[in-house]
Amino acid sequence: MPSIIEMPELVLEKIIEFSDFKSVLALREVCRDFRNFIENLSDTKLPDSKFEAITLCTFNKHRRKSDMFLTYEEEYGFRRQFYSVMEKSRSINGKTTILENSNIVDVAVQDLETVLKFQKSDLECLSFHFGDFQHHNNSLIHTLPDKLTTMLGKLNRRIKTKEFSLKVNHQSQIVPILRNADPDTLERLSLYSTGDMEIEIDDIVGTEQWKHAESIHCEPYLTNLKMEDVCHFSRISLKTNSVTARDMDTLKKTFLSSSELMRYEFESRNFNEQELSNIWGPAFGFESASHWYFQMKEWQVLDFVVRRELMGRDRRCYCLNFDIIDMEDVPDGAVIHAYNEN
Amino acid sequence: MSSTEQGTSSAAPAEPTTAPESAAAPEVPESFYYVHGKDKVVHKVSAGALQHSALIHGMISNLGYTEEQAKANPFPFENIDGDILQMVVDWCNQHKGKPTPPEDTNLPKQKEKLFDLVLAVNYLEIKELLTYCCKQVAMMVKGKSPEEIREIWMIPTDAEDEAAEKEAKKRAGKEAAGETAAAAGDAK
Structure with a gap:
């Protein structure tokens, strides 16, 4: 019997093409040859994961075992993975894997990268929520915004999402991440912050994403707010120092x-x-x-x-x-x- | 015998080169070609049915065989098992000149046969049938875990694979050593 691994590339590509996202994730784990083959495939040949929402979120307080989680939601149900920097572990469905030699922040960002590689249809919502990092004993979590920005930049394509929800603990995190949303798909932009933060919006209003979005929801107080920068939105919900x-x-x-x-x-x-x-x-x-x-x-x-x-x-x-x-x-x-x- | 026929064919006028086109025009009599697999059983297939195979279509479109020449020169596909070639021929006949349906449920259920069929169809470049086959192979492992996939597709784990490789190397090494020993013995 011919081995499936020895099938010509065109055949393997076609098999992958007819597999769904979950099958391809399982195939990656089958053996090294399959993993390499899938890693080297161009994004266009991978099946669409058809997720509706993707969230990467860090927990605010360190009383929990895990520091952050990654969620992907489908039409019916969702899947959530927890990551613990201290324990060096990842948990899926209550099953915890210790990744002794790995940087857990890198693991989470890589997992997100894999999911984004498979996402072809427009997302309803993409959320990146950073909590207050000061409560974390481990300094590794502080590197998350930078690592996320680097990964998104390397994707070489903007993420198609109707809503982009961003929670930051520093103003400098907004624009580098926001830039990776596809402006033509973006309809709703939501900005949150830890605590009562004030944000100067000069560089944010200059982005294509701000200019193309139809609705804005902003929790931090905006300074330097000019009406000409917001009157293109059909819905506005924001806070400011003075109008x-x-x-x-x-x-x-x-x-x-x-x-x-x-x-x-x-x-x-x-x-x-x-x-x-x-x-x-x-x-x-x-x-x-x-x-x-x-x-x-x-x-x-x-x-x-x-x-x-x-x-x-x-x-x-x-x-x-x-x-x-x-x-x-x-x-x-x-x-x-x-x-x-x- | 075939060489003499081939000789006459090259000397013959180039008039029948349009033969494969006849599939499109029903009033022109259909031309037939012959294929055989590993078991040497010869199948007679119309040019119209063979159009599904880009490989065979490419081969016959420049040949200009007469009926006798075609009969005397069946295409040998020694790399394809007889029963697999039979399946391919049947499929081509069933779908001759017809638009192919979005799905095909008549593919072999046995994975060994399905994998053989995939290889044959890929070699013969039958695009639609390859699509159906690959879809069926993909469906075999839908919703399965990596362990289950390994079992269904009979894939060794990386560790087993390495062990087998090591074993093979060892054996090769031993054989080589045996040979050199024998050679040394011969020299003496």
């Missing part, structure tokens, strides 16, 4: 002139409501918030709300929202400003 009444007026005009915008939410540490009244006229007080209503097309009304909220014991902030509502939801007695006013 002006002029900024809100610019956004209102953008909203009224475009049919694409859906909802803007700002949380600002500072805001002067009086200035806004000077431009738009007095607000309508409703449900402990100040509202301004602007007529849009047909039965649609733009509802701008300012609400002062207490965040924690002594921190106040302003929540400023633009929302499109139905004409019939405007409370009685409220003035609806005409379409072309201002």
Whole structure:
């Protein structure tokens, strides 16, 4: 009987082509010859792993056995692998393998690389979440962002994902990683940080990814925020140190002139409501918030709300929202400003 | 006998070179060729059916054999077992001039036969059949663990492989030593 290993390359390539991702992962473990053959195959000849979401995440506190995990989600179910820097181990389905001579951060990054090599269809979500590294006794985990950036750069192609979710513990980690998302596929960008971090957005707003995304969700406080850098988004949810009444007026005009915008939410540490009244006229007080209503097309009304909220014991902030509502939801007695006013 | 026939064929006018094209035009009588495998059993196959094999199609398109010449010069495929060649011929006949279906469920279930068929089909360059075969080989191990795959495809582990290699080397070394000893004995 002919041995499958001795089959011509074209035949082996075809067999791989008809195998699914899990089979190919198993084939890599069968023997050295198969592993080498698969490693040397170009990405285009590998089957599509068809994952919906991929996450690489580090744990915040070191009370757990593992320091990070890698998850790939399919339509039905998911697979999660845990990595422990201290134990030098990887656990899959409760089965732990000790990798005595390996750098565990490298192992995790390599595993991610393998998964990304097989991913051809667009991901729904790609997440890289770094916790607070200060809680980790082992310094190896600190090298993860750099190693991840290097690996993504070497892939030589941008990752097609509709949502990119990034949690960082330092501003410098954002742009080098974000650059590896395919701007044409990217729809939603989510940024998180450990603690109350402030981020200067000058270099982030310059990326293609920022410019192409349709929605932005940003938890860290953004400094140097300019309205022209965000008004292309159809959905915004972000925090900033300060916005002006002029900024809100610019956004209102953008909203009224475009049919694409859906909802803007700002949380600002500072805001002067009086200035806004000077431009738009007095607000309508409703449900402990100040509202301004602007007529849009047909039965649609733009509802701008300012609400002062207490965040924690002594921190106040302003929540400023633009929302499109139905004409019939405007409370009685409220003035609806005409379409072309201002 | 075949050499004389070949001689006449080269001297004959070049008019029948268009013969393989006849498959496309039904009014022209179909031409046939002959193939045999390791068991020397000769199969008569139409040029239309043989079009599936890029290798044979390439061979016959420039030959311009007459019926007699073709009969006297069957293509020898000594590297293909008789029963495997029979399978290939049957498949080509069944799918002559027809668009191939997306799947083929009539492939051998026995893995030894399937692997032999893969090699034969790859050699004869029958693209569609190779696709079906490779798909079936891939399906054999779908959802299986590395250990199970090793068993199904009968692949030795790296350790077994190394041990076998060592053993083979050792044996070769011994044989060589034996030979030199014998040679030395002869010299004496």
